[in-house]
Amino acid sequence: MTFKRTCAAAALLLGLVPAAQAEELNALIWCDHADPKLLEPFEKAHDVRVNVKEYEGTAAGLTILQQSQPGDWDVMVIDAVDVARAVEQGYLAPLPDGAVSTADYFPQVVLADHNSVDGKTYAVTEKFGYNTLAYNKAKVDPKDMESLASLWSGKYDGRIAIYDYYLPVLGLVGLAEGIDTANLDAAALEKLRDPLMKLKAASKQVSDVVASQTALATGEVDVLIGGGEWLTAVLHSENPDLDWTIPKEGGLLWAQSIGMVEGTQKPELAIEFIKYITSPEGQARLATSSCYWGMPANMAAGDALSEDEKSVLRWSDQTDYLARAQLYPVPDAQTDAAMQDMWTDMLQN
Amino acid sequence: MRTLSWVYLGAIFTFILLPVVVLVIFSFQDGRLPVPPFKGATLKWYAKILGDRDLMDALVNSMMVAILSSLVAVTLGFLAASGLARAALPGSALMRGLLIAPMTVSYLIIGLGLLQMFNQVGIRPSLLATGIGHVVINLPLCFAILYAAIGEHQKSALQAARDLGAREWQVLWHVAAPMLAPSLAAAFFLSFTFSWDEFIIAFLLTRFDVTLPVEIWSMLRSGLSPATNAVGSLVFLVSVAVVVTLELTLFRKGSK
Amino acid sequence: MSIERIEKRQGATLVAPALLWTLIFFVLPFLAMALMSLSHLEGRSVVSGPDLRNYAKIFTEASLLKGIAVSLEITVLVTVISVALAWPLAWIIATRVPVRWRRLALLLAVLPFWTSYVVRSYSWALVLGEKGVVMNALVGLGMLSEPVQIMATRSATVTGFVHFFVMLLTLTIYSNLVQLSPNYARAAEDLGASRWQVIRLVILPLTLPGVVTGAFLTFVLCIGDYITPQILGGNNELTLPQLIMLQLGRRGDYPMASALSLVLMLIVTLAYLACARWLKMERV
Numbered sequence: 095m096t097f098k099r100t101c102a103a104a105a106l107l108l109g110l111v112p113a114a115q116a117e118e119l120n121a122l123i124w125c126d127h128a129d130p131k132l133l134e135p136f137e138k139a140h141d142v143r144v145n146v147k148e149y150e151g152t153a154a155g156l157t158i159l160q161q162s163q164p165g166d167w168d169v170m171v172i173d174a175v176d177v178a179r180a181v182e183q184g185y186l187a188p189l190p191d192g193a194v195s196t197a198d199y200f201p202q203v204v205l206a207d208h209n210s211v212d213g214k215t216y217a218v219t220e221k222f223g224y225n226t227l228a229y230n231k232a233k234v235d236p237k238d239m240e241s242l243a244s245l246w247s248g249k250y251d252g253r254i255a256i257y258d259y260y261l262p263v264l265g266l267v268g269l270a271e272g273i274d275t276a277n278l279d280a281a282a283l284e285k286l287r288d289p290l291m292k293l294k295a296a297s298k299q300v301s302d303v304v305a306s307q308t309a310l311a312t313g314e315v316d317v318l319i320g321g322g323e324w325l326t327a328v329l330h331s332e333n334p335d336l337d338w339t340i341p342k343e344g345g346l347l348w349a350q351s352i353g354m355v356e357g358t359q360k361p362e363l364a365i366e367f368i369k370y371i372t373s374p375e376g377q378a379r380l381a382t383s384s385c386y387w388g389m390p391a392n393m394a395a396g397d398a399l400s401e402d403e404k405s406v407l408r409w410s411d412q413t414d415y416l417a418r419a420q421l422y423p424v425p426d427a428q429t430d431a432a433m434q435d436m437w438t439d440m441l442q443n
Numbered sequence: 444m445r446t447l448s449w450v451y452l453g454a455i456f457t458f459i460l461l462p463v464v465v466l467v468i469f470s471f472q473d474g475r476l477p478v479p480p481f482k483g484a485t486l487k488w489y490a491k492i493l494g495d496r497d498l499m500d501a502l503v504n505s506m507m508v509a510i511l512s513s514l515v516a517v518t519l520g521f522l523a524a525s526g527l528a529r530a531a532l533p534g535s536a537l538m539r540g541l542l543i544a545p546m547t548v549s550y551l552i553i554g555l556g557l558l559q560m561f562n563q564v565g566i567r568p569s570l571l572a573t574g575i576g577h578v579v580i581n582l583p584l585c586f587a588i589l590y591a592a593i594g595e596h597q598k599s600a601l602q603a604a605r606d607l608g609a610r611e612w613q614v615l616w617h618v619a620a621p622m623l624a625p626s627l628a629a630a631f632f633l634s635f636t637f638s639w640d641e642f643i644i645a646f647l648l649t650r651f652d653v654t655l656p657v658e659i660w661s662m663l664r665s666g667l668s669p670a671t672n673a674v675g676s677l678v679f680l681v682s683v684a685v686v687v688t689l690e691l692t693l694f695r696k697g698s699k
Numbered sequence: 700m701s702i703e704r705i706e707k708r709q710g711a712t713l714v715a716p717a718l719l720w721t722l723i724f725f726v727l728p729f730l731a732m733a734l735m736s737l738s739h740l741e742g743r744s745v746v747s748g749p750d751l752r753n754y755a756k757i758f759t760e761a762s763l764l765k766g767i768a769v770s771l772e773i774t775v776l777v778t779v780i781s782v783a784l785a786w787p788l789a790w791i792i793a794t795r796v797p798v799r800w801r802r803l804a805l806l807l808a809v810l811p812f813w814t815s816y817v818v819r820s821y822s823w824a825l826v827l828g829e830k831g832v833v834m835n836a837l838v839g840l841g842m843l844s845e846p847v848q849i850m851a852t853r854s855a856t857v858t859g860f861v862h863f864f865v866m867l868l869t870l871t872i873y874s875n876l877v878q879l880s881p882n883y884a885r886a887a888e889d890l891g892a893s894r895w896q897v898i899r900l901v902i903l904p905l906t907l908p909g910v911v912t913g914a915f916l917t918f919v920l921c922i923g924d925y926i927t928p929q930i931l932g933g934n935n936e937l938t939l940p941q942l943i944m945l946q947l948g949r950r951g952d953y954p955m956a957s958a959l960s961l962v963l964m965l966i967v968t969l970a971y972l973a974c975a976r977w978l979k980m981e982r983v
Contacts, residue, residue, distance in 0.1 A: 431950070455808075462822035548729075586717065
């Protein structure tokens with residue numbers, strides 16, 4: 095009997111292995127792409143199911159690809175500045191010429207230099223925004239937020255949260271020290287150690303998206319370095335005092351791209367998905383995704399967004415913001431490791 | 444001492460129940476944030492999560508993984524415990540040690556090891572992989588509980604059955620299993636609870652079809668919302684209902 | 700065939716499935732991981748060793764070394780507090796609560812077990828926050844003039860852990876207590892021992908095996924947990940599991956994650972040896 099039960103259990107366990115459905119699209123993504131509101135229209139139109147898996151940080155995403163077999167993944171969302179790194183390791187497939195048009199894009203975020211390698215386009219920008227200062231304007235002097243230096247002035251000690259992602263925050267600390275992100279190499283990095291440790295000493299916590307939102311919304315902290323519209327927009331209705339700005343030293347521009355994974359068995363479907371994401375409707379839904387908001391790369395999405403949504407996204411200020419923001423640092427492997435080591439030291443201090 | 448006991452009981456129950464009470468209250472929060480002040484009651488977050496396809500899938504997945512992995516763990520543990528109680532085997536201490544060993548290893552390490560091994564042999568992360576991991580963590584527990592339950596008294600009863608000519612499977616099924624029924628049930632429920640609640644192994648070993656804790660984790664990472672409270676409350680209320688039902692039916696009968 | 704040999708063969712047959720499972724899905728992965736820990740990440744690719752670079756790094760790099768210390772401190776603290784809180788609770792339920800309320804009391808004591816682990820930590824975050832229920836109550840009652848920071852500190856992590864392990868330990872200690880024959884206590888009382896003396900000199904030592912087993916389980920589960928410090932600790936210090944997940948999530952550095960895991964395991968093994976005198980795991 096026990097044997098029978100074992101057999102039954104084994105049979106049931108095997109039944110747990112998902113049966114291959116007719117059409118599935120496997121996407122390696124960030125959380126904003128997991129919103130059913132974004133995926134369902136595509137799933138209905140093409141009669142497919144989009145399977146999504148979130149990942150954290152490019153290195154982890156590339157490790158997932160490395161450990162997968164060809165055909166496991168169809169599309170991938172990745173930091174625009176890291177597209178070349180993925181291409182170099184052979185994880186992205188070139189997009190057919192003219193598959194996606196960037197004619198209506200904000201010109202500054204087409205980022206052709208980053209999205210293509212050797213003249214071939216491997217990915218296309220889909221969403222962007224800023225890592226700068228987010229704050230509670232009822233509790234801090236908005237004038238102070240015009241300069242990054244305020245965070246080191248002592249005035250806001252214990253009321254600061256640091257967003258837990260090393261690239262943008264190290265970039266911002268660099269800007270505060272007068273170092274452009276493009277020049278952030280191993281030597282320049284060492285100059286950031288002291289200010290970074292001082293920032294940690296002045297801050298209350300180093301937190302991910304949710305902990306940052308919670309802390310800002312509940313008033314546990316008043317300033318978040320690394321934050322931006324992606325953080326405050328979802329909370330806008332809850333607490334209109336939450337605001338963000340790009341200080342005079344500048345801010346960081348984040349841009350995410352979407353590309354087709356090398357080895358996909360469904361290139362047509364993958365392209366269709368990329369087309370959908372970059373279409374005005376897809377762009378509008380992505381911009382206001384439940385996980386975080388961000389500017390659509392495609393200006394044509396403006397027609398599909400409400401005036402309210404556009405004002406929360408600060409649509410009309412984009413030209414000014416884009417002019418003042420710098421791209422993420424693009425460290426080589428060694429500098430990247432050094433940055434992560436420094437970040438770990440900061441967390442552990 | 445009597446008063447002190449009751450004061451202590453009250454204080455510690457407050458400590459134990461406080462987060463759950465707060466969790467449930469703010470699952471009804473009519474606002475985006477599940478923190479005070481309480482802005483009025485609504486059921487919309489429950490409607491939202493009940494309509495969430497991924498969440499409901501994850502719930503079913505968790506249930507399946509927990510039931511099946513616990514069955515396998517209890518069965519393997521029961522057989523092993525009976526076997527080791529049956530005869531003085533050479534290397535018996537070593538075998539016991541090996542069976543217990545996973546209990547002394549963190550889930551994270553078990554998950555990481557399985558992940559690397561599965562990667563090397565080309566097995567994709569899946570619920571099956573997660574289930575295998577859950578058997579690994581629960582087998583020692585089941586074995587330990589059942590092995591401890593087979594005392595001298597039980598051993599002689601089993602021996603008597605064999606002396607009377609019962610076959611080994613008959614001994615196991617008709618004598619050992621009923622005799623150990625409370626321990627078997629305890630082992631199963633403990634395994635079920637651990638598997639149901641286990642995060643890190645499931646996090647490392649699943650891909651698209653995830654278990655409930657993993658789904659809740661991604662909910663949590665994607666924004667603060669009373670919906671998370673609603674999921675937690677729902678899981679809580681349903682589990683409590685199940686426990687109370689079991690308490691009133693199965694165990695009442697068992698304890699006479 | 701002698702009866703003894705039949706017995707042995709049957710015994711071995713029954714043990715085999717569990718042993719095989721443990722060998723294939725526990726020992727083998729462990730060996731794979733040990734092997735992985737001897738390679739290292741150079742640039743963005745894994746260079747297979749064997750070498751000890753990762754271990755050298757663990758014991759020279761301050762942030763990693765401190766991770767070990769942080770994990771140990773938190774775990775020891777949690778284990779001690781949890782035992783101290785759980786023992787009286789188990790004892791009160793086993794001896795003070797009227798028999799017919801006992802099961803209910805026990806059920807209440809472990810009630811939060813039945814919500815999801817991830818959610819439990821999260822709900823502590825809601826409770827302990829500056830705007831949370833606890834601070835509101837303390838300030839409201841005038842016990843504090845202004846909220847103090849608990850959330851995003853070690854205290855928050857410890858609170859979250861203690862909450863879980865008090866429940867676990869109450870169960871193990873309770874089951875140990877009810878198995879004790881009341882004759883021990885009666886005999887001691889007959890010999891003139893006071894109630895405190897009975898507890899301290901008779902009951903406490905008799906529950907020691909249960910306490911040590913529960914404490915060891917607490918130690919293992921606590922030192923290996925990622926969720927609680929991640930949700931409640933505010934990243935102000937990192938435990939070993941957080942460092943391991945950082946290697947996986949941020950760097951894709953499996954060799955280093957493996958090496959740190961082995962260090963974690965070594966610590967648990969040392970703890971096991973330290974408790975081994977009392978630990979009869981197979982007789983939980």
